[in-house]
Amino acid sequence: MTQPLLKLEGLKKHFPTSTGGVFSKVKGTVKAVDGIDLEINAGQTIGLVGESGCGKTTAGRTILKLYEPTEGKIIFEGEDLAPLSAKKMKPYRSQMQMIFQDPFASLNPRHTVGSLIAAPFQIQGITPEGGIVEEVQRLMKRVGLNPEHINRYPHEFSGGQRQRIGVARAIALKPKLIVADEPVSALDVSIQAQVVNLLEDLQDEFNMAYIFVAHDLSVVQHISDRVIVMYLGKVMEEADKVDLFSHPRHPYTKALLSAVPVPDPKIGRTRERIILKGDLPSPVNPPSGCVFNTRCWKAQDRCRTEVPQLMQIGTNHRIACHFPED
Amino acid sequence: MTTYKPFLEVKNLNVAFPTEDGLVKASSDISFTVARGETLAVVGESGSGKSVTSLAVMGLHNRKSAQISGQAFLNLDSGPVDVISADEEIVRKLRGKAMSMIFQDPMSALHPYYSIGNQLIEAWELYNEGSKEDGKKRAIEMLDLVGIPAASKRVDEYPHQFSGGMRQRVMIAMALINNPSLLIADEPTTALDVTVQSQILQLIRDMQKEFNMALILITHDLGVVAEVADRVNVMYAGKIVESGSADDIYYRPDHPYAIGLLNSIPRVDKLESQRLVAIPGQPPSLIHLPQGCSFRARCEFADRVPGNLCATTTPTLDQKGDGHFSRCHLPESELVKARVEIGGRK
Numbered sequence: 001m002t003q004p005l006l007k008l009e010g011l012k013k014h015f016p017t018s019t020g021g022v023f024s025k026v027k028g029t030v031k032a033v034d035g036i037d038l039e040i041n042a043g044q045t046i047g048l049v050g051e052s053g054c055g056k057t058t059a060g061r062t063i064l065k066l067y068e069p070t071e072g073k074i075i076f077e078g079e080d081l082a083p084l085s086a087k088k089m090k091p092y093r094s095q096m097q098m099i100f101q102d103p104f105a106s107l108n109p110r111h112t113v114g115s116l117i118a119a120p121f122q123i124q125g126i127t128p129e130g131g132i133v134e135e136v137q138r139l140m141k142r143v144g145l146n147p148e149h150i151n152r153y154p155h156e157f158s159g160g161q162r163q164r165i166g167v168a169r170a171i172a173l174k175p176k177l178i179v180a181d182e183p184v185s186a187l188d189v190s191i192q193a194q195v196v197n198l199l200e201d202l203q204d205e206f207n208m209a210y211i212f213v214a215h216d217l218s219v220v221q222h223i224s225d226r227v228i229v230m231y232l233g234k235v236m237e238e239a240d241k242v243d244l245f246s247h248p249r250h251p252y253t254k255a256l257l258s259a260v261p262v263p264d265p266k267i268g269r270t271r272e273r274i275i276l277k278g279d280l281p282s283p284v285n286p287p288s289g290c291v292f293n294t295r296c297w298k299a300q301d302r303c304r305t306e307v308p309q310l311m312q313i314g315t316n317h318r319i320a321c322h323f324p325e326d
Numbered sequence: 327m328t329t330y331k332p333f334l335e336v337k338n339l340n341v342a343f344p345t346e347d348g349l350v351k352a353s354s355d356i357s358f359t360v361a362r363g364e365t366l367a368v369v370g371e372s373g374s375g376k377s378v379t380s381l382a383v384m385g386l387h388n389r390k391s392a393q394i395s396g397q398a399f400l401n402l403d404s405g406p407v408d409v410i411s412a413d414e415e416i417v418r419k420l421r422g423k424a425m426s427m428i429f430q431d432p433m434s435a436l437h438p439y440y441s442i443g444n445q446l447i448e449a450w451e452l453y454n455e456g457s458k459e460d461g462k463k464r465a466i467e468m469l470d471l472v473g474i475p476a477a478s479k480r481v482d483e484y485p486h487q488f489s490g491g492m493r494q495r496v497m498i499a500m501a502l503i504n505n506p507s508l509l510i511a512d513e514p515t516t517a518l519d520v521t522v523q524s525q526i527l528q529l530i531r532d533m534q535k536e537f538n539m540a541l542i543l544i545t546h547d548l549g550v551v552a553e554v555a556d557r558v559n560v561m562y563a564g565k566i567v568e569s570g571s572a573d574d575i576y577y578r579p580d581h582p583y584a585i586g587l588l589n590s591i592p593r594v595d596k597l598e599s600q601r602l603v604a605i606p607g608q609p610p611s612l613i614h615l616p617q618g619c620s621f622r623a624r625c626e627f628a629d630r631v632p633g634n635l636c637a638t639t640t641p642t643l644d645q646k647g648d649g650h651f652s653r654c655h656l657p658e659s660e661l662v663k664a665r666v667e668i669g670g671r672k
Contacts, residue, residue, distance in 0.1 A: 191371075
């Protein structure tokens with residue numbers, strides 16, 4: 001069997017919280033990501049979903065070592081990247097790239113589009129065939145930007161176009177893996193579809209693997225092959241897309257899916273909806289036992305004391321729940 | 327048959343802002359009505375004029391910097407009042423009482439230095455005689471009604487002690503404390519997580535029933551619209567391009583923009599993952615609106631309209647069916663084909 005492109009083993013990222021002030025002391029830890037295992041192959045898309053504060057963004061950044069992992073392995077093509085220094089990471093950086101959520105904050109306003117997209121070549125010291133300018137223009141054309149605009153600044157572009165600049169920069173070095181953190185959530189509906197289609201086309205062309213971090217389950221459902229549902233830093237459920245969306249087994253996944261509005265009035269008015277009580281608990285002080293027990297309608301005493309382990313319950317389907325749905 | 331009695335009647339409303347680069351025509355030729363107990367959803371992308379229109383109805387634009395024309399009548403028991411031409415002092419006294427508004431971001435809409443209770447009492451005192459204690463009692467009553475647990479305790483807490491969903495509940499309590507007849511909710515759930523969104527939408531619906539309010543829900547989320555709207559206005563580049571019942575818009579859309587929009591969104595309940603049908607291009611600048619139809623540059627059916635009409639003449643909002651209007655030159659026969667063509671690509 002061939003090895004997967006990327007394999008995570010028990011990846012954790014904990015942040016210390018401090019008392020603040022001059023003599024600040026470490027008070028506790030926020031377990032932003034508390035153990036993720038996954039395998040992703042070339043050309044595959046894994047969706048990472050959950051509500052704000054569930055740790056999906058931290059997970060995405062830790063995979064790329066933008067955060068130093070607290071524990072666990074990040075095995076990229078057989079090599080564990082977790083212990084590598086920043087210097088030793090550099091050659092791997094060209095193979096794993098990121099697309100950010102906010103196309104306004106992620107592009108330096110003082111740089112031209114040309115220099116933004118050329119930056120990866122300069123950092124890695126690579127001169128593409130035909131020169132950097134030609135390659136940048138080719139990339140701009142590929143993502144649907146006018147190559148004549150190479151000397152313009154980010155503010156001269158709309159949100160959708162800026163996200164295309166971000167995409168061009170991410171694919172410049174032909175990476176094998178892209179972590180896309182909410183890449184379309186800041187865009188208008190009619191523009192979202194354009195960018196989603198672009199990402200899909202590029203994946204077909206370069207056989208890249210995507211880790212697609214998003215809270216919009218409709219988009220995740222559309223783009224992913226496999227989906228991981230997170231809640232307060234923990235993986236609640238993990239399954240192939242069709243399995244997860246047609247037959248969710250974790251109560252949280254079920255509630256989450258039922259809360260997504262469907263653009264069809266007849267279905268929207270009649271669909272059975274599970275309305276969860278309350279809000280997400282603070283990640284500084286998560287509930288004992290199963291982290292979801294405070295909002296779960298099936299919670300029993302056992303859920304409040306015993307942490308459910310992620311268990312296999314079907315082909316490629318894993319959940320962490322004491323009382324799964326049928 | 328009971329007659330339809332609108333509470334709000336907007337007629338030919340235009341809002342424009344003069345800037346150094348030219349006049350921004352933020353919303354043009356807007357006419358619509360909404361009755362008590364009815365929910366009107368306004369959908370459109372950023373810059374389509376949905377918020378600008380409702381701020382004009384609330385009288386919240388600076389009259390010195392915004393050029394506003396047209397009429398917006400509130401049909402009060404004492405008779406109709408045009409909030410566009412009425413004295414600012416009169417409009418101020420309607421705000422919070424006859425009409426109320428909730429905003430997208432509950433953190434910036436609440437004052438961080440005052441307790442939740444003080445902010446609610448302040449709103450109550452504007453229109454009610456009585457002591458601070460009476461006000462506080464009413465504030466606790468409202469917090470209870472919007473589902474804040476331990477309301478009598480939490481009334482003395484500050485906004486930062488509330489979560490996003492709880493803050494939005496406080497905003498709703500504040501907007502409703504004086505029993506308004508019209509509630510404008512501007513993207514009330516956009517900043518919230520999806521499980522909290524469904525709680526807040528349910529609450530808004532319950533409150534609408536409880537107070538028999540006319541509700542205008544501004545959103546870009548077509549899923550939310552499908553769940554709550556009776557009628558829908560679709561806006562594009564400052565104009566209403568289509569309006570009708572929710573069923574009209576979702577099952578018989580007439581405007582190529584509305585057809586395109588509905589086909590461009592992925593659906594969580596549809597598991598076939600074909601390519602999304604994107605609308606090419608992007609909305610025009612509101613300063614340099616093209617001649618003719620604003621959607622023409624992105625519309626693939628413009629060349630099927632005889633005589634280059636789309637490039638020369640701005641289409642009018644024409645009746646297509648009972649209560650169903652669309653702003654498009656495309657003949658009916660071509661429309662049917664367009665719907666099938668776009669839908670067939672999925």
